[in-house]
Amino acid sequence: xxxxxxxxxxxxxxxxxxxxxxxxxxxxxxxxxxxxxxxxxxxxxxxxxxxxxxxxxxxxxxxxxxxxxxxxxxxxxxxxxxxxxxxxxxxxxxxxxxxxxxxxxxxxxxxxxx
Amino acid sequence: xxxxxxxxxxxxxxxxxxxxxxxxxxxxxxxxxxxxxxxxxxxxxxxxxxxxxxxxxxxxxxxxxxxxxxxxxxxxxxxxxxxxxxxxxxxxxxxxxxxxxxxxxxxxxxx
Numbered sequence: 001x002x003x004x005x006x007x008x009x010x011x012x013x014x015x016x017x018x019x020x021x022x023x024x025x026x027x028x029x030x031x032x033x034x035x036x037x038x039x040x041x042x043x044x045x046x047x048x049x050x051x052x053x054x055x056x057x058x059x060x061x062x063x064x065x066x067x068x069x070x071x072x073x074x075x076x077x078x079x080x081x082x083x084x085x086x087x088x089x090x091x092x093x094x095x096x097x098x099x100x101x102x103x104x105x106x107x108x109x110x111x112x113x114x
Numbered sequence: 115x116x117x118x119x120x121x122x123x124x125x126x127x128x129x130x131x132x133x134x135x136x137x138x139x140x141x142x143x144x145x146x147x148x149x150x151x152x153x154x155x156x157x158x159x160x161x162x163x164x165x166x167x168x169x170x171x172x173x174x175x176x177x178x179x180x181x182x183x184x185x186x187x188x189x190x191x192x193x194x195x196x197x198x199x200x201x202x203x204x205x206x207x208x209x210x211x212x213x214x215x216x217x218x219x220x221x222x223x224x225x
Contacts, residue, residue, distance in 0.1 A: 002157065033213075043158070043201065043215040090157050100146050100165065100205075103213065105157035 003027065004093050004106035012112045018079040021109045025072055025093030031055070032074040033094070033103055034066055038087040049074055050097040078111070086113045117141055118204055118216035126222045127192055135187040135219045137202035145205040147185050148213065149178050152199045161187075161200075192223045 003026035013019055025032050034046040045058035049068035060066075063081075068074040078085060088110050092103035121136045139147070146165050150158035162171040164180040171178045175196065177188040187200055199220050203213035 002159070004157075042217045043203075045213060045215075088155075092157075100163070102148070102160055102163055104160060105150075107157050108155075110155075 002104040002106060004091060004104055006089075006091050006106035006109050008109060009107065010110045010112070012114065013081060014114055015081055015083060017081050017113075018077065019081065019111065021076040021078070021089050021091075021111075023074045023076070023091030023093075023106060025074070025091075026104055029093035029095050029104075030072065031094040031097050031101060031103075032068055032072070033092040034060075034074070034076050035090040035092065035105075036087050037090060037108075041087075043090070046076070048097075055097055081113045083113050086111055117206075117214050118202060120200075120202060120216040120219050122219060123217070124220040124222070126224065127189075129193055129223055129225050130191045132188070132190045132192070134189070135200055135221070136184060137187070137216055138184040139202075139204045139216075140183075141204055141206035141214075143206055147180055148203045148205070149185070149187055150201045150203065152201055152218070154199075158201055189221070192221075194223045194225050197221055197223045 005024040007022045030051045033048045037043045046060040048056040052068050066076045088108045090108045092105045094101040094103045118139050148163045149161040152158045162178040167182045179186045199218040201218045203215045
């Protein structure tokens, strides 16, 4: 158990809908990272927050947004969902924000868009 | 252009048959290279981090090494429970805080 909690474990929804994925980082970690993993794309970095502020942005679609709250938990919002958004979404957390920061991953949320 | 490649894509070993996995990277300034293990349907599990050429790290049957352009994950006398996908990730100067993951090597260890 990495100490990173993601909810829900599974999510089934329809195209055009909006969903929210939640992540609670390990105790003491200030950074939260979001990743998307699909069969054909591998693990793709989406976005990083550190202590409530956005720190780095990857290949995140405009339909997706995230935030980190004062208690350090984070939410990833996915809207106007398309079939291609079906994937595993992982959250990771780390102590700091620098280049040597080790990321610890949660168990993921499996999103199925029908 | 791929920044992180891993080979082989898949590897099947007999229990006790040692081998190595490769991670090659083309980045301008390596800050760190990370190895993770991922079981099907689960999140990646951190194994090692290496920061400079010549560095080695060991944990049970696994040993990771780093050169200027690649890293190897050596698996000595593997057991069936070592079956998983092994991912490497690099963190480089131009990409800030985020990792760039390789596609992974799927390892199967047969009893």
